[in-house]
Amino acid sequence: MLLSDRDLHAEVDAGRVVLEPWDAAMVQPSSIDVRLDRYFRLFDNHKYAVIDPAQEQPELTRLVEVEQGEAFVLHPGEFVLASTYEAVTVPHDLACRVEGKSSYGRLGLVTHSTAGFVDPGFSGHITLELSNVATLPIKLWPGMKIGQLCFFRLTSPAQHPYGSTRYGSRYQGQRGPTASRSHLNFQVADLSGGSPADGA
Ligand SMILES: Nc1ccn([C@H]2C[C@H](O)[C@@H](COP(=O)(O)OP(=O)(O)OP(=O)(O)O)O2)c(=O)n1
Numbered sequence: 010m011l012l013s014d015r016d017l018h019a020e021v022d023a024g025r026v027v028l029e030p031w032d033a034a035m036v037q038p039s040s041i042d043v044r045l046d047r048y049f050r051l052f053d054n055h056k057y058a059v060i061d062p063a064q065e066q067p068e069l070t071r072l073v074e075v076e077q078g079e080a081f082v083l084h085p086g087e088f089v090l091a092s093t094y095e096a097v098t099v100p101h102d103l104a105c106r107v108e109g110k111s112s113y114g115r116l117g118l119v120t121h122s123t124a125g126f127v128d129p130g131f132s133g134h135i136t137l138e139l140s141n142v143a144t145l146p147i148k149l150w151p152g153m154k155i156g157q158l159c160f161f162r163l164t165s166p167a168q169h170p171y172g173s174t175r176y177g178s179r180y181q182g183q184r185g186p187t188a189s190r191s192h193l194n195f196q197v198a199d200l201s202g203g204s205p206a207d208g209a
Pocket residue numbers: 107121124125126127128131134135136137138171176177178179180181
């Protein structure tokens with residue numbers, strides 16, 4: 010079930026859903042708008058020949074802070090990490106999706122490249138994977154509404170919510186745009202069990 014504005018206000022008032030800082034004016038009919046923070050992570054492509062999810066690549070991205078009153082210019086085809094201004098806490102019986110805003114989608118701004126899911130139990134800033142699919146640069150103004158969070162009620166509370174030791178929870182408590190931690194607990198399955206040619 011997708012939570013309505015009425016349910017969202019009740020969850021926030023009960024202290025179960027937490028957005029910090031909280032602004033009740035951000036509540037939409039069945040979502041809560043979130044704003045863009047002023048920190049960005051740029052890719053330093055010249056530092057590595059290839060992105061390898063199995064390896065720690067600490068110099069792959071670099072943090073940039075935009076000055077007060079200035080915009081960050083995202084060029085066509087460019088991909089950067091950004092962050093919500095709000096830190097979000099999701100209770101154990103809700104999950105959340107990060108969605109874009111139609112007005113910016115119409116300009117060619119993509120808010121997340123593939124990861125739109127926020128687990129029950131997650132707490133922290135949400136890292137945005139921003140890209141520009143338009144053919145002109147787009148100005149990103151810190152503080153602008155950049156996306157919206159939709160909350161769903163689970164059929165039962167998660168037995169092992171995000172942040173419990175059961176799962177990796179590599180981004181619990183993250184602050185600001187956070188680079189990939191894919192190298193932690195990186196696993197590949199043993200694929201030696203058969204091939205499509207076996208059945209031919
Ligand atoms: N655009 C997004 C989407 C999600 N998250 C946060 C909230 C999620 O609960 C957490 C983990 O997301 P995934 O489970 O999709 O990522 P992984 O499986 O790679 O990480 P983990 O091993 O920590 O679960 O990252 C985020 O900051 N920004």
